[in-house]
Amino acid sequence: MNKLNDLTQTLLMGPGPSSVSPNVYKALSSPTIGHLDPRFINIMDNIKFLLKKVFNTNNDFCMPVSGTGSAAMESCFVNLVSKNDKILIIQNGYFGLRMENMCQRLEANIDLLKFDWGKEVDVNIVEEKVKNTHYDVVAVVHAETSTGVKNDIESISKVIKDDSIFLVDAVTSLGTIDLNVDEWRIDAIYSCSQKGLSCPPGASPISFSKRAIKKMKDREGLIPNWYLDMKEIIKYWDGNQRVYHHTAPINMMYALYQALLDVEKEGLKNVLNRHKSVHNQLIQGLEKINLNMLVDKNSRLLSLNAVKIPKGVNDLEIRNKLLYDYDIEIGGGLGPFAGKVWRIGLMGHSAREENVKKLLKALNHLL
Ligand SMILES: Cc1ncc(COP(=O)(O)O)c(C=O)c1O
Helix, strand or coil, X not given: CCHHHHCCXXXXXXXXXXXXXXXXXXXXXCCCXXXXXXXXXXXXXXXXXXXXXXXXXXXXXXXXXXXXXXXHHHHHHHHHCCCCCEXXXXXXXXXXXXXXXXXXXXXXXXXXXXXXXXXXXXXXXXHHHHHCCCCCEEEEECEECCCCEECCHHHHHHHCCCCCEEEEEXXXXXXXXXXXXXXXXXXXEECCCCCCCCCCCCEEEEXXXXXXXXXXXXXXXXCCCCCXXXXXXXXXXXXXXXXXXXXXXXXXXHHHHHHHHHHHHHCHHHHHHHXXXXXXXXXXXXXXXXXXXXXXXXXXXXXXXXXXXXXXXXXXXXXXXXXXXXXXXXXXXXXXXXXXXXXXXXXXXXXXXXXXXXXXXXXXXXX
């Protein structure tokens, strides 16, 4: 029997993926054409143009990586970090650990600045750390999906010195909360398609500043990863004569293109306001059923809400009931918060009033 026939629509309100919009599903089924077909090149150019807008940047280097958020993440590190480069990784959750893991493989000279999981990065401590040390790259996660904490990238950017490349993870922030690549002097940024952009996973936007591109071009030797070598891939994504690198995931690019058009149509500001408004709706509803948030109000990430599981309530039992009886997925906790919090995502197409109502009603019945 075809297992696909068993699949039902699940309302995705976990840490990602979020629900795919009908427009994007339609785009995915558009005819597959050649990856060097001028019509496809034209779509690629439009994607680059629209990415600039969502990233709030004038960087010409904006493009999707063929792969999930981790491929985009690895693209940034592998192209911008050379062996023995001095790297500062600011960590306050699971995805900061992944940055460290990637840099270890690149044999970078790593310094870690650790903050408690569930707490925001303290900018004063960052300032103190970078004051008397040169770092080639400083890396931090904007929206820590593992805990529901938002780090204040704008303030952190102000204390990072000009001699460092500032590298930011925007996997959960792009299209869900304010993100201003140029204003915040971010040199390298990566995201994904399956959260704020309501696509399936598989086409993950990145952007590099001129300074980042210079660092990449000036480095000696080969970039130690063939598939993610941006010096080569850019010859396919830019210029008059496009050069084959790898076959682009054509239909995923259609999906991303449609998603970006949808953001453009709704207006980025309106999209962000919608996320804010459903977050407030969720918090109010959770309070009514006596559920408390893990993260302090000022550090909360609107698009990923970590909710404390009340004493005596079985984490998995509730999540399974939500999934099997109500067709709603929420996430469990990670690391020290496993079994202690639920992670409720409000991202992209999932971030709508009727979905929050549906979830609150289900939780009300179950608890
Ligand atoms: C903050 C953050 N960074 C990186 C990733 C990795 O992305 P992916 O799972 O799409 O490879 C995720 C995934 O949820 C994430 O939330």
